[in-house]
Amino acid sequence: MPARTADRRPPPPPGGPSRLTRTADEEPSPRSPVPRPPTAGELLARETTSPRQVVPHGPLADLMQAGLLEAGAVLSFHQRRANRSGRAVVTPDGQLVVDGHATPYPSPSKAAEAVTGNVINGWTLWHVEDGRTLDVLRRELESRNSQ
Template structure:
């Protein structure tokens, strides 16, 4: 039977130690080549999909928490951006490839995730996308 070895970066351990008791912590595992640290032997993860441009511009980073709250429906959601540009939604085991698919998983409706999800300061993903476009027009 093969042996499973998991090595955590010290920053991950520090994050886990500071997390509150009811916090959800998402951990992504990748296959290494065996015998050496996977971080030393694997290529860096490159974002792809709809969020890639925002990530490459530094407007969105892996680990960013996105939230929404629909007051009238008393419904909220939380998702975390992965290094490859997908969204891990609380309560769902599989990452979603787009903001709208992630929003649909929470709401049960087809919905524009770009205008629904927002970062901590309240800016929507659509707002970040418009910011990127305005920088590219300069």
């Protein structure tokens, strides 16, 4: 009986078989466990303990470079009617790490949306510890720059 062509394997590439492929008769390797996402605190610790110089970028960069907002600053809000509040920490690169969320957010509005579930203006929602909103800080910076 002639050999069937479907049972034949193609010849190995020059230099031997590739390590990135396996043949049909090889058992797949056991799956490695999927790592858990880092917590907000772990993300912030990575950013603040990094030996490299971190330059802020994104919407908060100007406030940070002007000294009106610092890495590690705690932002918060409370909406009485909706009975909800939020807390976020500014990272050295200008993102916001929101409590209960592992991924940093690139803008105040995206961070606010993550907490409220609604599209919302984060510049007028988030407050720094002295009570000023990010929008007030942004207007202070604009008035400094216009003088």
